[in-house]
Amino acid sequence: MRCKERERHRGNMANTIRQLDTVFVNLINDLMTLERQPLQRLTQRRDEIQVQKAVYNDLRNLLEDFQNAVKGLNSSYPLYAMTEGRAVKVSNTTGNATVLTASAGASAAPGTYEISDITLARQHRVFSSRQEYTNQALNLTGSFYLGGAATASVSGATGGAVAAFGTSAVESGLTELGTDSYAVETRQDGLGGWQFRVVNRAGEAVTVKKTDGSGTTSEWQSIPVGGVFDTGRGLTVTFGSDPQMYTEASRSGGAALANYTARGALIEVNAGDTLIDVVTRINRAAYAEGNRVSASIIDRQLVLTNERSGQNYLLQASDSNGGVLQSLGLVDGTGNFLNQQMPTDASMKVNGLLVTRSGNRGLSDIIHGLTIDLAPDAEGKSATLEVTSDVSAARKAIEDMLGKYNKLMDYLSAKVTNLKQTDGTYKRGALAGDYSIVTLRMELARQFGAAVTNSGAFGMLREVGISLDDSFKASISDAAKLESLLLSKRSDVTALFDQLSTNLTTTIGRFTGASGYMASVSSALDRQLESAKQQIDAMNSRLATREEQLYQQYGEIQAQLLTMTYMQQQFLAMYGNYNVYK
Template sequence: MRISGFASGMDIDQMVSDLMKAERMPMNKFTQQKQLLEWKRDDYRDLNKLLTDFRNLSFDMTLQRTYSQKQVTSSNTKVSAIASSTAANASYTISDVTVATAASNSTSGFVTSGQTLESSKGLWEQRSKFTSGDAMSNMWTTKTVTQDDITIAAETNSIKLAKGAIDAASINGNGEITVNIGGIDKVFTVTTDTSEADLTDSQVLLDENTGILTFKDPIATGSTVKGFNYDHFAFEFSMTTYNQLGEAVDETFSLDGTASMEDVMSKINASKLGVTAFYDEQSNTMMVTKREAGTFKGASATAEIEFGGLFLTSVVGLNETNEQGGTAAQVTINGVTTTRNSNTFSVNGVTFTLNQNMSGESAVISVNNDTDKTFDAIKNYVEKYNELITKINEKTSQAVYRDYKPLTNEEREPLSEKQIEQWEEKAKSGLLKNDSILTSGIGQLRSNFYEPLSGATGAFNQLAQIGISTSANYRDGGKLVINEVKLREAIQKDSASVMELFTANGADSSSQGLARRLRESVGTTIQQIEARAGNSMRTNQQFTIGRELLNVDKRISTFEMRLQQKEARYWRQFTAMEKAINVSNQQSMQLMSQFYNNG
């Protein structure tokens, strides 16, 4: 219990608070020191992200594909082409084109005239609509289903079995089921030709198509339909296609009688056969088409798409002899006639696509170096370098405002958000001024640009020779400028030498290409920054600023304990004073009382 000025009349709370403000001033220095360390760490990490991005871009600039992009033009839209970076500059004349066709097969008329086969409805339920009645009857196989006990969760007069397309006569071997109601077994006879209204108490109506059992009266909650066996109808069919190697690709499909034409199409389309199947119920037509044009079947094969099973061959009526297409492409390239199994094929790193038949005309395909893409890649690299050194120069040359310290919580309270933002902008300024890691890193990057490539085999061994030089304005801080005309001319004149200038892989720095040098230099700077400021994967113990933060936290914790002890001492002293004053007041009252009584 703390006595707060009852005897003295003083505001002890305010006095202790004011005393503690003075005592807390060193604590504010600790918290400001911690905030400055965190800001400095974050500044390092922001720059490290830029350095990492530039290092990754430098890796891309060491790859041949960056400088070997190809530009392909075609004089006729009926033939198109693309070229890989390894393709030689060349010209191809394409003529006498016959495009490859994809094999397809279709059938119609397998539904009885006047009937409509609903594509989303089960086939067994619609079996009477097919013209091939015998084949439809013969294609079905029966499979025995073991139905587990069914516990009635809520009172109902209907339940659904696991399967539809059921043979009612097969249920339990005798066409009966047993239901335990309130601990008493009751036997129901399964019927399929009685209406729900005419059911008796001992009958249950079965919808063979859906497997739904309907009772005359509701079955009570907690009752159990005892498990039984029954047969349901299923069917199978198969298909065979051929891949580009001429190898047979087989797949067999097994479906329940509840499967619809939509289910059949979906199974075929999702298979490994490489075909597309669809069914149009309006025209009663089913079509199967290979996704890839060309002919791939073996010598002994009868068709590109082969069918097996009564459903496809006898019920639907697909026949290999009706197959259309499945022909190879024929084309003349630079006077040489060749046959291809696809409309897309590659020659010497150039991929041609035959779009239409072409007779009596030709297409000229020209493959050349894509100067624009190489130019854009180098220009982008220089621009990213300029952005990087601009950001680092800004950080290392910022003014230091020593009078602007991080704000304490008490100092923030009377300020607006804008004022806080403006204050902290100055408080954060100059945290990395003249930082040794960053200044030495920038110096190394600049020297990499100036150093010529030792052992160059091409026409160029310095960036200045291809139009890249350092800005003459010292205020730019070593930024690079590009003479775009000169750079384009260099790429056109000797693109291999330009590539070597960036990508050469020598034993030492002088014989390495610029992109390799920069990547290594940036990597060294990144490691030094991580040793000082860490990254998201490191704990505070693993980098310098982190350890300094831990030390500040420890000092804050220790000082906080001292403040608590001092505050407790102040309260003890003021409490003792209050008690002494209270005793003095009581004694005065007693003396006054005695004087008054004796008077």
């Protein structure tokens, strides 16, 4: 209703304006200009509040960024950013060979490791007989299984809490377990009771369904007592019904072992298919995890290569019907491969100790904390790995904190000081009147330059190579000193930054968070802004009504004047030639 009424008034006023003389229109405009002055002041105040609110919001963001960077320097913080790292260097390689690459985690022990007598792991590879053509029909019809058997199967020994193994259909969205030996490890947790997990031959925990059906996991989970657990990936585990009979067991000590054979991919071959078509079908097929077989053509021979390397991982292939594999010269009448390269494990000596693994890459369990990748040219070669402490992460965390401190202090300086303008006058900073913010700036500068009581040998930042200039800007003034102390006296440096972080976090914490000063100021400004908006709306409504009244008032005056003018004209027309003194 109000909208319709307002539109009606606007329409009436528009008609009045078109009919009203410009003298009256200008008079009304002058009057409204005077009456709008309080509105202009109120609008200006609203804009000032919005600007002030934006300034406080920017300051809050800077404070929170600085606070997060400060927390990262405290060793008790979950996201501690100054963790001591490790750098790894490969040297003394044979000739110009790459030999290997390596990466180091923080847990790697600094030291030198001599890697020698390297033998690379190889995949199982089989070859067909040479075909006459690769792009003409083979005239073969049939099918064969690749990367597994015709049906999945399992055999093994029970133990721990496991009573039996079985097979089941693979759940939609999951990949079948690869052909391998799997151990069901069990343990009794003080909080979770009896738990289990499934581990492969390499000691890696494999992903299976959760017992509660909520997803998948490779972590320990509660044993479903007396029930059949379906991994969702082809293997089922039946647990015993009496927990009193359960025993803790690991892969190398008493765990139940399941020798699982995955179902292979069924490859169909038609009479018109060429060798190229067969290769395409093999490479596009879906396989169990780790059982993928890749196909290629070399010198008109079909070459099949197993995905996994290592002597325990053999390529599986068998004819289903039509004898396609036998016709291609891959297998004999009994299903044995005719031409093959047997798989081998990788081996090397590490500081004289012989180790073997099934693969060449991602070798993370040879030297604790190191992941090693053997290069293709590593066969028979040697190299030296040198692991050293790395302080780059700690220095970066300190630089990040100092950068955010400087950015915050620059912002505070610009907002709390009075700046001289080009005309000689001074402009008051947006936060110059906020004593809490002015005090915060001085307190932050004081804490950076003052002594910090802590349990270590250093009491001030300048003792570790960090200084403040006259404008309160902080920087690493002696990088070599800082890095040297991080290496040689890390615990003392850590103690200094732990206490500084605690002090700064306490100071900043009064301003941040839901109950902090910035939040209370923001709420107060929101209330002021809402009040100003309401007053502006009310004043706009009153002024609109006032303007309409003026147009109505002067419209009536104009109408009266027009009537009087008309009457005068009528009078003159009637009596203009009459002389009353005659």
